[in-house]
Amino acid sequence: MHGVDGRVAWLFAILWLPLAAAADTSPGSPSTGPSDGRAVELLSHELAVTLIPARHQLLATDRITLKALSPQFQQVSFSLNRALRVTRIQQRRGADLLPLAFTVQAPGTRPEGMAEREASLSGGEEQAQWVTVRVAAPAGSDRTLTMEWSYEGVIHDPPREPRHLRFVTPSETAGHIGSEGVYLSGETHWYPDVPGARPSYRVRVTTPEGWEAVTQGQQRHKQVSGTSGDRSVTADWEVTVRTEALTLVANRFVKASREWHPPSGDKIEVAAYLFPDDAQLADEYLDASIQYLEAYTKLLGPYPFPKFAVVENFFASGLGMPSFTLLGSGVVKRHYVQPFALGHEIVHSWLGNWVFNDPGTGNWVEGLTTYLANYYYDELTGKAEQAREQRRMMLLGYAVYVRPDTDYPVGRFRRKSDQKDNAIGYQKAAMVFHMLRREIGDEAFWAGVRKLVADYGSSSAAWGDLERVFAETARRDLRWFFAQWVEGAGAPSLSIAEAVTSGDGVPGGMITLRVRLTQVGAAYRLRLPLAVKVEGGTVHATMVAMDSADQVFTLSVPARPLSLQVDPDFETFRRLAREQLPPMLNLFVTDQERSMVPPAGGTEAERAPYQDLVARLASEKGGQEAGQKPVRAHATDQDAAVARGSVLILGGPGVNRAADWAARGCGSGVSLGRDRFTVDGHTYEGPGMALLLSCRHVDRPDRVVTLFYGLTPPAAATVARLLFFYGWQSYLVFRDGTVVARGDFSSPSERLEVLFGEGSG
Ligand SMILES: [Zn+2]
Numbered sequence: 001m002h003g004v005d006g007r008v009a010w011l012f013a014i015l016w017l018p019l020a021a022a023a024d025t026s027p028g029s030p031s032t033g034p035s036d037g038r039a040v041e042l043l044s045h046e047l048a049v050t051l052i053p054a055r056h057q058l059l060a061t062d063r064i065t066l067k068a069l070s071p072q073f074q075q076v077s078f079s080l081n082r083a084l085r086v087t088r089i090q091q092r093r094g095a096d097l098l099p100l101a102f103t104v105q106a107p108g109t110r111p112e113g114m115a116e117r118e119a120s121l122s123g124g125e126e127q128a129q130w131v132t133v134r135v136a137a138p139a140g141s142d143r144t145l146t147m148e149w150s151y152e153g154v155i156h157d158p159p160r161e162p163r164h165l166r167f168v169t170p171s172e173t174a175g176h177i178g179s180e181g182v183y184l185s186g187e188t189h190w191y192p193d194v195p196g197a198r199p200s201y202r203v204r205v206t207t208p209e210g211w212e213a214v215t216q217g218q219q220r221h222k223q224v225s226g227t228s229g230d231r232s233v234t235a236d237w238e239v240t241v242r243t244e245a246l247t248l249v250a251n252r253f254v255k256a257s258r259e260w261h262p263p264s265g266d267k268i269e270v271a272a273y274l275f276p277d278d279a280q281l282a283d284e285y286l287d288a289s290i291q292y293l294e295a296y297t298k299l300l301g302p303y304p305f306p307k308f309a310v311v312e313n314f315f316a317s318g319l320g321m322p323s324f325t326l327l328g329s330g331v332v333k334r335h336y337v338q339p340f341a342l343g344h345e346i347v348h349s350w351l352g353n354w355v356f357n358d359p360g361t362g363n364w365v366e367g368l369t370t371y372l373a374n375y376y377y378d379e380l381t382g383k384a385e386q387a388r389e390q391r392r393m394m395l396l397g398y399a400v401y402v403r404p405d406t407d408y409p410v411g412r413f414r415r416k417s418d419q420k421d422n423a424i425g426y427q428k429a430a431m432v433f434h435m436l437r438r439e440i441g442d443e444a445f446w447a448g449v450r451k452l453v454a455d456y457g458s459s460s461a462a463w464g465d466l467e468r469v470f471a472e473t474a475r476r477d478l479r480w481f482f483a484q485w486v487e488g489a490g491a492p493s494l495s496i497a498e499a500v501t502s503g504d505g506v507p508g509g510m511i512t513l514r515v516r517l518t519q520v521g522a523a524y525r526l527r528l529p530l531a532v533k534v535e536g537g538t539v540h541a542t543m544v545a546m547d548s549a550d551q552v553f554t555l556s557v558p559a560r561p562l563s564l565q566v567d568p569d570f571e572t573f574r575r576l577a578r579e580q581l582p583p584m585l586n587l588f589v590t591d592q593e594r595s596m597v598p599p600a601g602g603t604e605a606e607r608a609p610y611q612d613l614v615a616r617l618a619s620e621k622g623g624q625e626a627g628q629k630p631v632r633a634h635a636t637d638q639d640a641a642v643a644r645g646s647v648l649i650l651g652g653p654g655v656n657r658a659a660d661w662a663a664r665g666c667g668s669g670v671s672l673g674r675d676r677f678t679v680d681g682h683t684y685e686g687p688g689m690a691l692l693l694s695c696r697h698v699d700r701p702d703r704v705v706t707l708f709y710g711l712t713p714p715a716a717a718t719v720a721r722l723l724f725f726y727g728w729q730s731y732l733v734f735r736d737g738t739v740v741a742r743g744d745f746s747s748p749s750e751r752l753e754v755l756f757g758e759g760s761g
Pocket residue numbers: 017020021024344348366369
């Protein structure tokens with residue numbers, strides 16, 4: 001399915017992004033520092049970890065350095081995975097090691113005297129237990145004390161299949177050590193930790209020979225030891241960028257790396273840790289990584305970590321950690337190097353893994369990352385048409401997935417769990433940054449982005465901080481902008497109420513065009529591009545400022561206007577009404593009421609390719625949209641025609657009697673046969689052809705009727721599996737499963753366009 005075309009690739013972006021999103025918000029959430037009444041600050045870990053995959057086992061020591069913030073403290077509580085057993089804790093005093101008494105809290109309970117707030121962990125609560133250590137207060141003037149832990153246990157939680165079809169959460173395992181791979185994250189609690197701590201780390205990892213461990217920071221050295229047949233590899237890692245959660249992975253990687261020399265600063269190691277089967281992809285990932293690092297260093301400032309690595313994972317994931325990204329094997333094999341994929345992960349190095357979201361407020365990180373990676377890379381590389389299409393898709397995503405009654409403000413988005421969250425927190429938020437850039441200009445916008453990274457690196461920022469930064473670089477108040485686009489839900493809904501010309505016929509004179517624009521509901525403050533096409537073909541572009549619900553603009557053009565279009569290039573975020581969108585499968589998918597007509601004619605072999613789809617739709621107990629009803633099955637087109645919602649018809653003429661009815665809403669440009677079909681002026685025939693066609697419902701134009709059929713059973717079967725990836729267009733023609741033609745039945749009202757007829761005025 002990869003490589004079919006750009007559109008399909010774009011859909012994979014939606015499919016895979018949530019993984020990164022969730023990764024940003026959990027391990028990276030910053031602490032509030034030790035100023036919240038805690039008695040100690042955890043400064044550093046020196047971990048020595050032996051991983052024994054065959055036995056799911058971990059053996060570890062950890063030298064922890066703490067700083068006393070209050071001279072009277074007597075005990076400290078640490079979180080640690082409940083499957084790990086502490087064998088010894090000692091305190092270093094000069095040259096001596098003194099044993100310390102400790103108590104282990106029963107799982108699910110917290111130490112006496114510890115407030116619930118203090119005990120709050122940033123994930124994996126159910127994995128953790130509390131270990132409380134009694135200490136002798138440090139005598140030294142620097143008030144630091146060092147304790148040495150020894151602990152061991154089995155971490156065995158094999159990754160489960162993702163629970164959701166579209167949105168995979170990263171916590172399908174709370175940590176795993178096994179022959180298929182090792183994954184230990186902040187949620188695993190694989191080392192003793194104090195909530196809210198942001199220490200530095202040194203990690204010595206020992207694995208069987210042939211295995212390689214990867215963590216944050218930089219690898220210092222590596223050596224092989226032991227006797228033949230029982231050799232092990234020990235690698236030392238240093239993590240100087242303080243972080244709340246350390247992720248450690250290990251597998252039988254083939255490592256490839258290069259040195260990248262940024263325009264300023266030290267060299268950066270760019271590495272790929274791939275499975276032997278995929279090792280030949282390393283160059284592709286290294287080339288793309290360096291290309292993105294170069295581009296985004298110019299936009300965002302120096303890269304904040306000593307390395308960047310693409311690491312292949314043994315379960316499906318798209319996790320972004322400081323200095324590396326952990327990508328599921330399936331994703332790696334699909335050449336995940338596009339801007340929306342690897343580019344997005346790399347932008348998270350600055351946004352999300354360096355500047356964090358303020359955990360108490362909304363998530364702006366995904367919107368800005370999506371804008372810079374998924375969208376802006378096209379602009380940056382001169383692909384204006386693709387950039388325009390991205391903007392259109394952002395408006396379409398919102399129109400299709402966000403119903404006005406379930407909408408919420410961009411500022412309230414935290415993390416994505418469905419398509420609606422994606423449309424608000426990623427797509428609308430990205431458009432908010434686009435409009436901000438247009439509002440304050442490129443210079444102030446990019447200065448603001450760099451200032452944000454420079455001022456908030458290694459700490460967190462909230463929407464309010466962004467407002468302050470951009471107001472400063474733009475040297476103007478932006479309160480109205482953030483109130484309108486970040487704090488308010490919804491989007492402007494525009495229409496052209498009137499467009500009339502006068503002054504026609506005066507030789508050499510200008511023609512006046514009077515345009516009345518209206519907004520339904522709350523009036524937004526907008527800067528709207530208008531494009532007037534005049535006789536002779538030239539287009540006159542102008543910008544108008546709208547700030548009320550009903551406003552008249554007067555334009556002068558040198559020749560008789562042929563058409564007027566408002567915001568022709570989708571520069572303004574607005575709501576496209578469902579009935580104005582081109583008919584498409586996604587309008588069926590998101591309709592509150594849906595029906596289908598399964599194939600009832602033809603032979604069993606002719607009906608077979610559709611049976612999985614029929615079963616899948618029939619088993620849906622209401623879709624992902626709130627309030628959506630289960631899909632109803634109808635026997636005939638007459639039943640479907642009187643059903644209230646949108647309709648999906650499976651099987652073509654001869655196999656489904658409703659097929660011809662489906663095409664009626666598309667008018668005379670479409671005709672269907674058993675061995676050929678015509679759409680948009682082209683006729684297609686041959687055994688490999690299949691058609692996915694959506695038309696307006698003849699009687700209810702706010703609904704769609706979608707038809708899917710192949711000219712032969714194999715032609716239908718190849719597409720059927722992936723049908724719902726093709727939701728965004730009015731028709732798609734497939735040959736042997738590959739898209740060969742596509743298009744939209746768009747309407748002037750979707751385009752916010754008025755056509756001036758002959759002699760109009
Ligand atoms: Zn992301």
